[in-house]
Amino acid sequence: MVRFKNRYIALRIDPNKLPSxxxxxxxxxxxxxxxxxxxxxxxxxxGTASIKVGFSAKYCNELTRMAIIRVRHGPHKFITSTLPLVKEIDQEKVVIHTLYVGATLLHCNKFLQKYQRRKLEELWLHMKPNGREELEKLVMDLDVSKLTTKMRKNH
Structure with missing residues (x-):
């Protein structure tokens, strides 16, 4: 039996026209x-044939604009060289930033948690002190509906 190695790539997608x-x-x-x-x-x-077998978009978060894609080891170099050149998703102009390339989904998840923790601390600088704990729980749970309503109340 042959084991196929995968690479998981963490991305940040920044649309050009929408505010952050x-x-x-x-x-x-x-x-x-x-x-x-x-x-x-x-x-x-x-390139298309080599990546198509194990390629999938595993996770997309609407609020944090993070995504995780999976591709087989080896052909992942086609993807990583192509990502900075992707300028459109669904006829909307975007910029894609590669944040992390890891061997397991667990390591990619750990990286995203640390990354979101840093972003959360940046948000705390501009917030009132009483809403920090609630916002931390919401961001780390990644429940989009609760987080958007909380952000609207604090701003």
Whole structure:
């Protein structure tokens, strides 16, 4: 039996027209197809065929604009070279930042938690002291509906 190694890539998606505190609706399939189309443009049929087997968008968060994609080890280099050149998702202009490339989903998750903790501490600088604990619970739970209502109340 052969074991296939995967790479998990953590991304931050920044839309050009939306402010940083608004919710950006993105689907996993839209992210998948935009990356696949860009790989087709840059690396041709060989690049598309090599990544297509194990490639999937595992996680997309609308509020934090984070995403995790999975691709097989080896062909992940096609994806990492293509990500900075993806400029559109669902006819909306975006900038994609590669944050982390890891071997397991667990390590990618740990990285995203640390990253979100740093962003949370940056938010705390601009908030009233009494709302910090509640906001921390909401951000770390990643429940989008509760977090958007809380952010609207504090601003």
């Amino acid at each position: 505190n608004s919710v950006y609706k993105i689907s996993s399939s839209a992210l998948y197809h935009s990356i696949l189309n860009k790989v087709q443009q840059l690396h041709g049929d060989f």
